[in-house]
Every structure is written in C-alpha cells, then in structure tokens.
Amino acid sequence: MEETLTYRLEKFEGPLDLLLSLIKKNKMKIEDIRISEICDQYFEYIAQAAELDMELAVEFLVMASDLMLIKSRMLLPREDPGEADPRAGLAEALARLQAAKRAAALLSERYAKYGGRMAKETDEISPDRSFVADQDPQKLYGLMRRMLAELRAADEKIATSAVTPLVARKIVSVEQKIHGILGHFGGGRSSSLAELLDDAASRPELVAIFIGVLELVRMKRLVITGGRDDFDGLEGIGTVFTVNPEFAEDPEAGLVLDDYASAEETPEENKKNGEKTGKSDENSDENSGGNKSEDPA
Amino acid sequence: MNENGTGDRLAGVRETEAALEAILFAAGHPVEYTKIGDALGIAPRDVRTLAEHMRDTKYSAPGSGLHMLTFAESCQLCTREDFLPQIREALGIRRGGNLSPSSLEVLAVVAYNQPVTRAFIDTVRGVDSAYAVGSLIDRDLICQTGRLDAPGRPMLLGTTDKFLRVFGLSDLSELPEAGSVAAAVESLTEQAGPDEAGSDAETSDGAGDGDRPGADTEKA
Numbered sequence: 001m002e003e004t005l006t007y008r009l010e011k012f013e014g015p016l017d018l019l020l021s022l023i024k025k026n027k028m029k030i031e032d033i034r035i036s037e038i039c040d041q042y043f044e045y046i047a048q049a050a051e052l053d054m055e056l057a058v059e060f061l062v063m064a065s066d067l068m069l070i071k072s073r074m075l076l077p078r079e080d081p082g083e084a085d086p087r088a089g090l091a092e093a094l095a096r097l098q099a100a101k102r103a104a105a106l107l108s109e110r111y112a113k114y115g116g117r118m119a120k121e122t123d124e125i126s127p128d129r130s131f132v133a134d135q136d137p138q139k140l141y142g143l144m145r146r147m148l149a150e151l152r153a154a155d156e157k158i159a160t161s162a163v164t165p166l167v168a169r170k171i172v173s174v175e176q177k178i179h180g181i182l183g184h185f186g187g188g189r190s191s192s193l194a195e196l197l198d199d200a201a202s203r204p205e206l207v208a209i210f211i212g213v214l215e216l217v218r219m220k221r222l223v224i225t226g227g228r229d230d231f232d233g234l235e236g237i238g239t240v241f242t243v244n245p246e247f248a249e250d251p252e253a254g255l256v257l258d259d260y261a262s263a264e265e266t267p268e269e270n271k272k273n274g275e276k277t278g279k280s281d282e283n284s285d286e287n288s289g290g291n292k293s294e295d296p297a
Numbered sequence: 298m299n300e301n302g303t304g305d306r307l308a309g310v311r312e313t314e315a316a317l318e319a320i321l322f323a324a325g326h327p328v329e330y331t332k333i334g335d336a337l338g339i340a341p342r343d344v345r346t347l348a349e350h351m352r353d354t355k356y357s358a359p360g361s362g363l364h365m366l367t368f369a370e371s372c373q374l375c376t377r378e379d380f381l382p383q384i385r386e387a388l389g390i391r392r393g394g395n396l397s398p399s400s401l402e403v404l405a406v407v408a409y410n411q412p413v414t415r416a417f418i419d420t421v422r423g424v425d426s427a428y429a430v431g432s433l434i435d436r437d438l439i440c441q442t443g444r445l446d447a448p449g450r451p452m453l454l455g456t457t458d459k460f461l462r463v464f465g466l467s468d469l470s471e472l473p474e475a476g477s478v479a480a481a482v483e484s485l486t487e488q489a490g491p492d493e494a495g496s497d498a499e500t501s502d503g504a505g506d507g508d509r510p511g512a513d514t515e516k517a
Binding site: 013014015016017057059063093096097099100101103104105106107108110111113114115116117118119120121122194198237 | 323324325326340343364366373374375376377378379380381384394396398399401402404405406408409420421422423424425459462463464465466473
C-alpha cells in the first residue's frame with residue numbers, strides 16, 4: 001500500500017501513459033498483463049485523483065470502462081481456442097506508446113548533441129523574385145525536358161510501387177534512347193554529355209543513354225565539338241556533341257545497329273524495328289533487339 | 298604544359314567552391330543542388346560532389362566554426378554545435394529551445410511514421426496532442442505535407458529540414474533504429490505466438506513506414 005502512494009499522485013500524459021507506468025512498476029510484460037491487478041491499481045489512481053480534486057481527462061474514464069470490459073471478458077471461458085486474447089488490443093496500444101517513448105529518448109539524445117546547429121535567415125537585401133520573361137529559349141527547352149523527365153519518373157515510381165516488386169526489373173532499349181538522343185539534338189543544336197544524361201530517370205536509362213551516345217559517335221552520326229573538364233573524376237561529362245551534318249544527308253544511314261542486329265535482318269527492317277520499339281511501352285517484352293540494360297536492383 | 302592545365306583546373310574548382318560557400322552563406326536555408334548548378338554552370342550532381350567534398354575536408358577541419366550539411370536535394374551551412382554556449386553568450390540569447398517530453402514523443406511519432414494525421418498521434422499517445430503538435434509546427438520541426446484523402450481531408454504531418462539539421466541527420470533513413478510503431482506491434486505479435494497474432498496488427502496503421510529499410514539506419 002505504501003508503495004502505491006509514490007506514484008498515485010504523479011501526473012500522467014493520458015491513460016496509456018499511466019498504464020505503462022503501472023505495468024513497469026509491477027514488472028509485468030506488455031503481452032501478458034495481469035489485468036485484474038492492473039485494473040485495481042488503475043481505479044485506485046482515479047479515486048485518489050478525484051479525492052485530490054485533480055482534473056482528469058475524459059480519456060481516463062474511457063480507459064477505465066475498457067479495462068472493466070477486458071477484465072470481464074477474461075472471466076468468461078474462451079470457447080474457440082483461436083479466439084483473440086481480449087487483452088490484445090490494449091497490448092498493441094501499449095507497445096506503440098512504448099515504441100514512441102523509446103524513439104523519443106533516442107531523438108532526445110541526438111537533440112542534446114546536435115540541437116546547437118544554428119542557421120541564419122536569408123540576407124536582408126530585399127530580394128526581387130519576380131520572374132523575368134527574357135529567358136534563353138535553349139535554357140527553357142532544357143528545363144522543360146528535365147521537368148518532363150522528372151514527372152515521368154515520378155509517375156513510374158507510383159506505378160511500380162502500386163504493383164509490388166514483381167516487375168521491378170525495367171528493361172530500357174538502347175535503340176529507343178537513340179531516338180531520344182537524336183530528338184534532343186533536333187534543329188542542329190549541340191549538347192553536352194551531362195545534359196544528355198540529365199534526361200535519364202533511372203539508372204538503366206542512364207546506361208542506355210550512355211551506350212546510345214557511344215554508338216552514335218561510333219556511327220559518326222554525332223561528332224565531338226568541344227569539351228570541358230571541370231572536376232577530377234568526372235572528366236568527359238562536359239564533352240559537347242553535335243550532329244554530323246554530312247551524315248544526316250546519307251539516306252542509308254537510318255539507325256543501323258549492325259553489331260546488335262540479328263543476322264537475318266536487313267538494315268531496312270532493322271530501322272522499322274527500331275522505330276516500332278521506340279513508340280512501344282518501355283516495359284514490354286517485344287524489344288527483342290538484344291541490346292538492353294537491366295536495372296540491377 | 299600538362300601541369301599548367303592541372304593547375305588551372307584546380308584554381309577553377311577552388312573558385313567554384315568559394316562561390317558555393319558564398320551562395321550558402323547568403324541563403325542561410327538549404328539551397329537545392331539544381332539551383333546552385335544552374336547558377337554555377339555545372340551539373341547538380343557535381344554540386345553535390347563538391348558540397349560533400351567540402352563537408353569532409355574544409356568543414357571537418359578543427360579550424361572551422363561552420364558545418365556543411367548535405368541533404369538529398371539540397372545543402373546548407375550551419376554553425377558547429379559545440380559553439381552553442383558561446384553564440385548564446387555573445388548574442389544574448391537566453392536559454393530555451395528545450396523540447397518537453399511530450400513534444401519529443403509527438404515528434405518521434407511523426408518522424409518514424411510520417412506522413413501521419415493528428416488522429417494517429419492521438420491514438421498512439423492515448424491523449425489529445427493538439428498543443429504539442431502546434432508548438433512543434435511553431436518551431437518549424439514539423440509541417441503539413443499534404444492532406445489525407447479521407448473524410449474531412451485531415452492534415453498530414455511530416456518533419457522539416459530544420460528537424461534534420463538539429464537532430465544531426467542528413468536523411469530520414471539515418472534515424473536511429475527502434476521507433477516505428479508498426480514494428481513494435483509486429484514484434485509484439487511475434488512474441489505472443491502465432492495463435493494470438495491479431496490479424497489487424499499489420500493493417501492497423503497504414504500511416505506507412507514500410508519503405509524505410511531498418512538495416513540502413515546503422516550508419517547514424
């Protein structure tokens with residue numbers, strides 16, 4: 001009896017908090033609460049609080065009735081052995097709160113350590129953030145491409161996450177990417193490797209674009225017209241490519257991926273094949289060109 | 298000649314580093330790699346590489362009073378946590394910024410289970426948490442991240458960049474292990490044995506923490 005006095009007057013953050021502390025005090029396990037013992041102590045607390053005119057939130061009374069219900073259910077014999085333990089719901093709620101408290105303690109440690117990291121407000125020169133209409137069209141075009149790639153990536157993420165990992169491996173055809181790369185150069189523009197790779201929404205796409213660029217250079221459809229090495233370890237990323245003007249006039253050119261094409265196919269058929277897969281769904285299996293990169297993940 | 302080229306390039310990188318530092322100082326808040334990349338004429342991934350390099354060299358050196366924080370999409374400069382007392386003293390900031398146990402509890406529920414609704418927080422804690430939620434929003438540690446597509450369209454809450462900063466995290470995956478309420482319930486049902494594993498244990502909190510692999514949190 002004396003022992004109960006020590007916690008009887010404590011204030012608790014709600015009934016679950018009180019129950020958790022009672023369970024700890026009585027050295028019980030959450031999954032095996034001695035309900036009648038806990039019930040008595042809980043009611044004792046409530047009576048004591050009333051005596052002291054302590055204001056108790058209504059949740060405490062709701063929990064009191066829940067406890068009574070569980071207690072009475074425990075008295076009834078369980079007919080079906082598979083029937084859930086009447087204490088299961090309560091145990092679940094207590095486990096959640098315990099997890100939250102444990103997490104709070106861990107966070108508290110980190111806050112004590114890193115809470116002193118201060119940042120400042122942006123400088124006081126009042127900034128003019130109005131949009132200037134006079135933008136470089138080339139830049140706007142690049143930004144639009146990037147936005148579309150990001151939107152597509154976001155869409156695909158939603159689509160794949162909705163379907164479970166059964167179709168986690170995505171197959172990206174290099175041929176299709178070559179069409180994309182050539183589209184990027186539309187109008188005789190030049191473009192750096194970094195810009196081309198920025199279109200990739202995933203790692204396999206990145207690989208496919210890179211192979212595509214190498215292939216186009218090998219076929220001399222693209223020529224290197226400049227370069228910039230900004231960083232160690234990232235050399236070549238600034239290499240600038242332009243469409244080879246001589247090549248574009250060659251009607252035989254098409255998209256001849258001779259190394260990748262199967263033996264029977266003529267270049268002409270291959271070209272059609274390339275166009276077809278370019279339009280078809282990226283996930284489809286009909287990209288039989290043999291030239292694919294797969295997501296390792 | 299070759300040496301000369303390397304020297305030039307090194308000077309270029311130095312200049313870019315300096316520009317990055319200036320941008321982050323002026324901003325104060327986290328700035329996206331893409332925005333910095335556009336301004337400096339380099340690819341966003343190079344900005345990130347550069348920021349990480351600066352974080353590990355210049356800002357990890359004992360002589361620095363600042364930290365470089367690198368997040369998934371942005372980076373930020375902040376003071377080194379060790380100098381809090383001196384900063385407070387010099388600027389006359391009185392003590393404060395402490396989080397109450399109930400605020401920390403609410404924050405933990407949000408951080409490990411986000412996005413969550415107020416109702417979810419109340420359910421986990423067994424009490425009304427409106428006050429703690431409000432104070433955490435005022436302190437910019439949590440914010441509204443959207444609305445749940447359910448009757449009443451309740452507000453969804455998540456943590457902010459400031460949360461990551463003051464808890465020394467660069468990513469939510471770095472949260473210390475143990476905390477997800479779903480995991481707690483799962484471990485509970487495991488202990489209770491297969492018989493009593495309530496079938497609703499897994500579905501009861503769809504507030505979603507499934508996509509955070511627990512194993513990755515070791516590095517924190």
